Amino acid sequence: MKTEFEHAVKDYLADCKREGIHPEKPASGKLLLRVPPEIHGRALVAAQAAGKSLNQWATEVLQHAVQPGG
Incomplete structure (x- = not known):
C-alpha cells in the first residue's frame, strides 16, 4: 500500500510538472493570524456572546466566508 501511495504521488507530481502547474499542498488545519488587538478583543x-470558544467561532466565520455565495 505504501508503494502504491508513493507511485500515486510521483505520478501526480509528474502530471503537475508536465502541465506547468504547482502541486497543491495539503492544509495542516492550523492557522496563525496576526490581527490588531481591537479586532482580537x-x-x-x-465568540463569548455566541457561547463558543474563539476557535469554534472563527472556524464558523471562516467556513461561512469560503462557502459559495458566502
Whole structure:
C-alpha cells in the first residue's frame, strides 16, 4: 500500500510538472493570524456572546466566508 501511495504521488507530481502547474499542498488545519488587538478583543466578545470558544467561532466565520455565495 505504501508503494502504491508513493507511485500515486510521483505520478501526480509528474502530471503537475508536465502541465506547468504547482502541486497543491495539503492544509495542516492550523492557522496563525496576526490581527490588531481591537479586532482580537471584538472577536473574543462575539465568540463569548455566541457561547463558543474563539476557535469554534472563527472556524464558523471562516467556513461561512469560503462557502459559495458566502
